[in-house]
Amino acid sequence: MKIIETQIPDVKLIEPTVFSDERGFFMETWNEQSFREVGINAYFVQDNHSRSAKKTLRGLHYQITNPQGKLVRVTQGEVFDVAVDLRPKSPTFGQWVGEHLSEDNHRMLWIPSGFGHGFLVTSETADFQYKCTDFYSPENDRSIHWNDPGLKIDWGVTDADNLLISEKDRTAQSFEQALAELKEYY
Numbered sequence: 001m002k003i004i005e006t007q008i009p010d011v012k013l014i015e016p017t018v019f020s021d022e023r024g025f026f027m028e029t030w031n032e033q034s035f036r037e038v039g040i041n042a043y044f045v046q047d048n049h050s051r052s053a054k055k056t057l058r059g060l061h062y063q064i065t066n067p068q069g070k071l072v073r074v075t076q077g078e079v080f081d082v083a084v085d086l087r088p089k090s091p092t093f094g095q096w097v098g099e100h101l102s103e104d105n106h107r108m109l110w111i112p113s114g115f116g117h118g119f120l121v122t123s124e125t126a127d128f129q130y131k132c133t134d135f136y137s138p139e140n141d142r143s144i145h146w147n148d149p150g151l152k153i154d155w156g157v158t159d160a161d162n163l164l165i166s167e168k169d170r171t172a173q174s175f176e177q178a179l180a181e182l183k184e185y186y
């Protein structure tokens with residue numbers, strides 16, 4: 001397993017060791033001990049799987065209390081995955097990291113709690129699977145608009161009108177509004 005540092009030190013890109021043979025491949029997708037050795041100490045309580053069509057954009061999501069650390073990966077297709085540091089006291093607050101995750105590169109992204117998370121599907125369809133360190137809590141669920149000018153995320157999108165986005169995410173709050181609430185809590 002190889003750890004690739006990102007521009008935000010707490011966010012780690014993980015390249016698992018893939019054992020390929022005539023049958024296909026094998027890889028470990030979670031191993032408490034070897035992940036702990038590379039600084040990822042997590043106790044997961046929920047696993048999720050979503051399938052999305054091309055040009056689907058989900059995010060940017062976080063939970064205001066009961067924040068979730070997430071270990072994310074793509075098991076079919078490809079996405080551009082984004083993590084935004086929403087920890088008001090962090091030196092990298094407001095910064096984002098974007099990585100291409102695909103069934104071919106097998107890469108996983110470790111996103112600690114306190115981050116906003118979203119992804120854009122760049123293949124025909126994508127299966128997205130992730131482990132979470134806390135339970136889904138609908139009353140704490142928050143979304144920041146994916147294209148907020150304060151975040152300047154380069155999604156590589158040229159036709160924003162044709163994206164598939166949930167009503168909740170289309171009408172999401174601004175980064176500024178989110179920050180006001182985050183400061184009440186952190």
Ligand SMILES: Cc1cn([C@H]2C[C@H](O)[C@@H](COP(=O)(O)OP(=O)(O)O[C@H]3O[C@@H](C)C(=O)[C@@H](O)[C@H]3O)O2)c(=O)[nH]c1=O
Nearest residue numbers: 048050058059060061062070117118119135136166168
């Ligand atoms: C996230 C979640 C949703 N749901 C339900 C609520 C809703 O009816 C339906 C779809 O929910 P959403 O539209 O919020 O699903 P989605 O937009 O895929 O939400 C996810 O987006 C990515 C970017 C993340 O980072 C995740 O943590 C999660 O927020 O599934 C659960 O039952 N459990 C869960 O853990």
